[in-house]
Amino acid sequence: MAVVEETRTARRTYGNWRRPTSPGLMGLGSIGTGVLIAGLVLVVITVMVAGLWQAVTLGAILGLVLLLLLAKDRHGRNLLSRIGARTGWWAARSRGAHLYSSGPTGRALWGTFQLPGLAAATRLSEHSDSYGRRFALLYTPATGHYSVVLGTEPDGSALVDQ
Incomplete structure (x- = not known):
């Protein structure tokens, strides 16, 4: 009886579900891997041109950016994309672009009653x-x-109706 109740209350999984990911090194994805490789090349050039301490500073900044790309929330979004989305929302809200108004007093072109968004x-x-x-x-x-x-x-x- 206990086995039957366990199977009724257990959540069904239909097998081998994985969150889709972008190919890259250490879970960075393709953009993060590009940032890592370009940053390392820049650090090597900085060592040759400016010196060791400037390269260490640049490496620390690169490490912070990569940490922002690696740290993910429960929805799988990294901190850098969340900061970008929040900044974009704040900028649109401060311009008043998050409000839609149409007609003669609205922001739509020619004072017409246009549809919002992609349908405009x-x-x-x-x-x-x-x-x-x-x-x-x-x-x-x-x-x-x-x-x-x-x-x-x-x-x-x-x-x-039936």
Whole structure:
């Protein structure tokens, strides 16, 4: 009986789940590995040109940056990306860019009622098909995609929930 209860309360895992990672040295990822290699080259050049103490200082700064890249929170994000995201949010908030307002008094171009975000650049046009029925065509310039908007209506009893 105890074995049956254990299997009921145990959390199911469907096997070998791993968080996707970027290839790199010591868990740094590809960007962190690039920073490490470029920093080490810079330290060697600094030893040859400026001297040992300047290279030690540069190595300490490089070590702090790499620690920021290695220290991760419970969501798998490193401290450097969290600091960047927080700084970006603070800058957008201080400019008031986190608020959306449209119309004549808004920040949208031409005083129009534009959609926010990625949908802001979409363009709507109306056309007729060969039977004279009207349909809408949406164009998204960022991706170069067109979407056709069709009206559909269910027949009689299909409108009723089961």
